Amino acid sequence: GNSVTQMEGPVTLSEEAFLTINCTYTATGYPSLFWYVQYPGEGLQLLLKATKADDKGSNKGFEATYRKETTSFHLEKGSVQVSDSAVYFCAVPLNNAGNMLTFGGGTRLMVKP
């Protein structure tokens, strides 16, 4: 089945720093790719998605580009805030016949003022 691998954390940044969280995928074809965010004590929230190669997903200042050449979907933000502190998960459908998701291990981001 499809899978994603993301960088391990924690990632600690100062406020207004640039953020990159790496995610690479292994997939048959070009399934949709997702980033979810989990704030402390909460469930997962869909942050952004890209449905085909070369698509760029964006939301709340975060961006990720679906790059088939490098099989990557890295999450970026130009200027992080303390409120961005959370765990970020990259995800892909487990297979192209269904739509259950398989997730990366999660990357904890801590932003210091």
Next chain:
Amino acid sequence: DSGVTQTPKHLITATGQRVTLRCSPRSGDLSVYWYQQSLDQGLQFLIQYYNGEERAKGNILERFSAQQFPDLHSELNLSSLELGDSALYFCASSVRQGVSEQYFGPGTRLTVT
């Protein structure tokens, strides 16, 4: 707020017991998914229902079962509980079978003592 509700929020029970977790999907969503999040296994897909029928199974133990009712709410039944079943259990929903974008509930934290 994703529109997906889960009850209870917390559950503490003893080994060998049985519990039922409940999920109500977003209005209009026909597909429900259950995931388990634990420190050692990460986020794992358990099972999917679509409009009352089981559609996919993941890493779900035989001691666990689920169902989706005519009003589309779903229940996850966990029996003969073991210490290792302690985890966060998330329900997610999506509008239809072929759509990967899922919306997650806040989760039920199960502690087995």
